[in-house]
Amino acid sequence: MQEAMIKRAKELLADGSVKRVIGWKRGEFAYDITPAVFESAEELDKDFVFDDFTSANVSKYLVKESKKEGKVLVFLKPCDTYSLNQLTKEHRVDRDNIYVIGIPGGPKLDIEKIKAKGITGILSVKNDNYTLKIDTLYGEETMPFSEAILDKCASCKSKKHVTYDELIGEDGDVLDSDRFDMVEKLENMTAQERYDFWREQLSKCIRCNACRNVCPACTCEKCVFDNPNSGVENKAASDSFEENMFHIIRAFHVAGRCTDCGECSRVCPQNIPLHLLNRKFIKDINSLYGEYQAGADTTSRAPLTDYTADDCEASIVHERGAE
Amino acid sequence: MLKISLSRLEELFAAIAEKQTLYIPSDRADGAAEFTKWEPGKALTQKLNTLRSAKDFFFPQTENIVDFKMEGKNIQVIDQRSEHEDFVIFGVRPCDARSFTILDKVFLSEPVDSFYKNRRDHGTVVTMACSRPAETCFCGTFGIDATEPEGDAACWSDGEDLFIKANNDKGQAFIDSISSLLEEGDTAKLDQVKAKTKEILSRLPLANLSTAAFGGDTLNEHFNSEKWAELSESCLGCGTCTFVCPTCQCYDIKDFNTGNGIKRFRCWDSCMYSDFTKMAHGNPRTSQLERFRQRFMHKLVYFPANNNGEFGCVGCGRCLSKCPISMNIVKVMKALEVK
């Protein structure tokens, strides 16, 4: 796959149809892959990589890159195409300036899950027929591929590319996923249990803003939390209220626009399951206002900028689920 | 050297905790290690290092400095400083131990930061030598020997016993306070463990990383490098690297209006943020390239220029494993050192 991608990127660069290529760049180790912009065949040959660790969603870079001179080629996995569609819909990218090659999605690997097994000193990770052979400073280790899959891939919602100019490999289908299971489990807990769960999780927050800055839906020029004139600007959560407020407001601001790409949870240095907040909104929207998948198209009205006269009342929250 | 059997660690912790508050790195529910207050039953983590660094003990993420209360036309100023209680941090790794030396240069030079000094005076740092370094470790680059940790007192484990040695008077006082539990032990096995660790350290993937191309006199060369554009291209501008870093020491001072008074507090800040060092005219660094460059120039050039060649990094590897896009100081150093 990697060879086919490099070959096609080189062709498009050579015939002048694109000026730059957004992809992933090899790192120091097997897993520390950085999204990067490539401008020449030499750079592609040297550093371009596509493997089990290229999980980063590069669609947000298009906000910046698509406004530059010349067309940009981007390789998007199925989940990433939803993000691009949503950005197109919100006029945050110049879609005409982007050439999308759809590539197969995951499942991708989570290095943290490998390290959590106590495996350290990792020098290389090889996928040998769904067994990971990991060469370390302390000898070779093995573990099943299935146990190291990224959470966002484990609950994959779609293998379908919703926007592309050409495909490498096959297109897939929208999947039946179990992505709302954990949300449902929480809904069925008592309020005290839910409170305790979220206090434990959100109290870990160090307000690094990684979740916000990686999010393809968070593209405000100036975030309300960075704006000294907003009255709520803060650089660190001084207490539990501010931890809650940041995450409630952030999730609310992307409600109806979040495509559930799962990047927020993937990048959280404190392993907070932030995607559960987004999924709660998605689940509510689906059940109260009809099935809606952000990014599935570029024309439909988003649930929070739409209404019907016979929508349910807010009191519905009081009437359902466990207290 | 003095030692205690590893099977008696709980006893040791109990003895320490009897006299002062004890913090040890232990596993939390999600598997990551973090420093927590010891209480009976809490076990030392088997992980190499804590997710967050140990700098929080001396330089917490937020702290109240002063309160203001308004009554009519009077403003009452309430100093929030109070004498800190004595505490022990046990199990600090050699890289984090060095970070305190670096923070000291910032906070204990004139004018002395009294909040920091208060905590530093009351804290005893007991370090723990490494025996299973990870691939992301590069403390050797900054002259740290992971088998000979700094700190007030240092510990080693040979798999059976915990050896302990004082590095200064404060460490000696700490050892004296638990001496009834310690006995003299033979270090033959420990020496073997140390030799083995040294051998692994020499084989680390980043063992050859060098600071030769950096330092105070390389300012113009690096500042004007064309490579910053490419290096910073994918930076998200989040503060993950800054906040997990044991040596990042920038902070902001802000006022919070509680509705019935003002609380002035300070909190960590990150040079990666768009409102870092914001002044009346705006932000001095308007692009992510400049902000990104600032962070690494500070660690590799400005800091050594002002501190006798000491670099502002200890090679703990936290930014290597936590950066959302895996851009880090090692990649920057490797890119910049190529002429």
Added chain:
Amino acid sequence: MQVNENKEFQPLIVAFCCNWCSYAGADLSGTNRLNYPTNVKIIRVPCSCRVNPMFILRAFQRGADGVILCGCHPGDCHYTSGNYFTRRRMTLLFSMLDFLGIERDRTRVEWVSAAEGAKFAATMNEFTEAVRKLGPNRRLEDLRCRKQ
């Protein structure tokens, strides 16, 4: 929280009222000499949809024990559709607060027209009592703002 303390507990209720219906409704309940608790502090907004989630959270931060949002009845919005958007937003926000374990009865949306002075007073009486029963807001409280 002890029982005897609970008896004396006076909740702070913030009521966001739209200028065209609910604020006039509050006015009417006043001119009609209807009683509603002094615990309720009204903040007038041009339309219920002016209230964004941050307003609700900020009210809790500054010490509110309950927040109620009042607007024109659906279909009667002075700006045609503002309250329809409010309805969706607040439904989702309240559901999220509930998801985080914040007590449901601390938040409410009620449609009160300019002619419904009696409904306004009754709603405020009822809501204040419901919040009083819950006791002080501790789960969504900013400790720094607590009055010493």
